Amino acid sequence: MQPDRTHSRPVALGSPIDIDGPRVALYTEEFAADPHRAYREMRRQYGSLVPVDLSPGLPATLVIGYHTAVRILNDPDHFPADPRTWQQHVPGECPVLPMLEWRPNALRSAGLEHLRYRQANVASLAEVDLHAMHAIVEAAAVPLINAFCGDGAADLISQYAFPLTFQVLNVMLGCPAEIGQQVASGMAAIFEGVNADKGNAMLSDALFDLVTLERKSPGDDVTSRLLAHSAELTDVEMIHQLVTLYGAGIEPQQNLITNTLLLMMTDDRFAGNVHGGSMSTRDALDEVLFTDPPLANYCVSYPRQPILIDDVWLPAHQPVVISMSGCNNDPAIGVSEFGPNRSHLAWSVGPHACPARSVAYLVVQDAIDQLLDALPEMRLAAKPEELTWRPGPFHRALVSLPVTFPKSPPLAML
Structure with missing residues (x-):
């Protein structure tokens, strides 16, 4: 050639x-x-x-x-x-x-194969009820905030951003908590590159269990819609569609939440949601997506x-x-x-652009607003230069995000 x-x-x-x-x-x-x-x-x-x-x-x-x-x-x-x-x-x-x-999914395919997988994913994600997602995020956020709001300190990654994105994604995909925990462990190993082959196997086994469960008992969720799509995805193909959805739904969203919170706590332009400034959570999100995207x-x-x-x-x-x-x-x-501006590449462009952009924006913005509404006097518990970033060729991810705040009573549960 x-x-x-x-x-x-x-x-x-x-x-x-x-x-x-x-x-x-x-x-x-x-x-x-x-x-x-x-x-x-x-x-x-x-x-x-x-x-x-x-x-x-x-x-x-x-x-x-x-x-x-x-x-x-x-x-x-x-x-x-x-x-x-x-x-x-x-x-x-x-x-x-x-x-x-x-993998036999849209992310790793070309031509007609890519089109088949892409159409199934776009159609299944398009039916996510964005209004209902607000309640799903709140239902995940409130118990997490209540678990640490009386302590006066927290690590916003391990105690908030990760469990919230994980729980919300499980609801979207119709995944029970016990299967989801195996998914999270496998995905973490893949992103970290530590025992990644074992993590890959763990992830595949967990997702096979999810597909088997959803074929027997379909629900109103993305997994069931993928199974019902005219693309007639096989079990193996289903596993790899879900790999992409979990990969895009846990790590990048977690990082976007924490990187945006870091910006909002350290930049006076975005201090309004914390202690009285002028720019919105959406402005902060767009700034992070432009200057320091999570992937x-x-x-x-x-x-x-x-x-x-x-x-x-x-x-x-x-x-x-x-x-x-x-x-x-x-x-x-x-x-x-x-x-x-919003011409950044954080969502990619072209035929592989992220099809879940609207859902991701909603989940991340709601997660941040729920936290800042509950703990408006939250402050970073370390100097920004003292924070540690996780090594890896793909992600932009903090090891931890320690914060302090006045001890507060629990929020009312939904």
């Missing part, structure tokens, strides 16, 4: 995969501690396309140019999301393989053939990773005088 030449300008750089010298490691504690400094240095040294390692010895190209990313995301013919050729040469014990490997680097594709992009040859069948964080902060697009 002949290389695809997209223009005739002289080639400035070789393939980021085969570049001489070290690639930028995205999995280190140093990168997690200050990724924005790293993106600035990448841009200075490499431009829009950067040679990186996703784990030790696993090369990829990271896209940090906004316009380049939009072009790639809207070109599934040249940049399909199917990784099967690539993964033939990846060791099974690779810690990030469960995040990248082929920082993802939207992976694998070029069908060598292709010339921005004077750089991208090799065939090697991962091209979109840095939503790097692209959103590209100086080429800037921000308005009113702050970041």
Whole structure:
């Protein structure tokens, strides 16, 4: 197959995969501690396309140019999301393989396969009752807040953001708590890259149990709607649709809640929901999605053939990773005088754009508002620079978010 030449300008750089010298490691504690400094240095040294390692010895190209990313995301013919050729040469014990490997779902498919899975997911999510979701979030939030409001201190990740997103997603998907706990443990191992292969197996077993249960006793939930869709998804296909829904529903939403709360507690522009400022929770959410999105680097594709992009040859069948964080902060697009606009890539764009955007916005905003309404004098219990960020090539996630507040009586239960 002949290389695809997209223009005739002289080639400035070789393939980021085969570049001489070290690639930028995205999995280190140093990168997690200050990724924005790293993106600035990448841009200075490499431009829009950067040679990186996703784990030790696993090369990829990271896209940090906004316009380049939009072009790639809207070109599934040249940049399909199917990784099967690539993964033939990846060791099974690779810690990030469960995040990248082929699955029969929309995220990891191309062409007609992608369309079939995508239509089933979009249709099933479109029937989520957004009005009812307000009550579901409140029903999860109130008991969690009551468990720590009398203590005067809490870790908002382990005591609030994670259990809330987990509980709400289980209700959306019709998943009983005992199955959901196995799902959460498996998904955590996959995102952390620690015992990821065992986590992958645990996740698959739990989701098979959920599919079996829902086939026997369908309900008014996303899983049942997927099963009833005209795509006639098999049990194996169902498991992998649910992998995507849980993967997008737990970790990114948890991180979006906590990263937004961090901004609101440390930036005077957003202090209104805490102690009297002027900008809304939605403004804070959009700022985080633009400047520090919870899934920082993802939207992976694998070029069908060598292709010339921005004077750089991208090799065939090697991962091209979109840095939503790097692209959103590209100086080429800037921000308005009113702050970041909503043209960010946090939800992706093109045929793989997130189909659950409206639901995610609602859950995260309601979770934040419930907490701040209950504990309006909440403060960060550490200096921002003392907080620790979890290492990993994909997420932007705090280890913990400690806060203090005046001890308060429990909220009235629904």
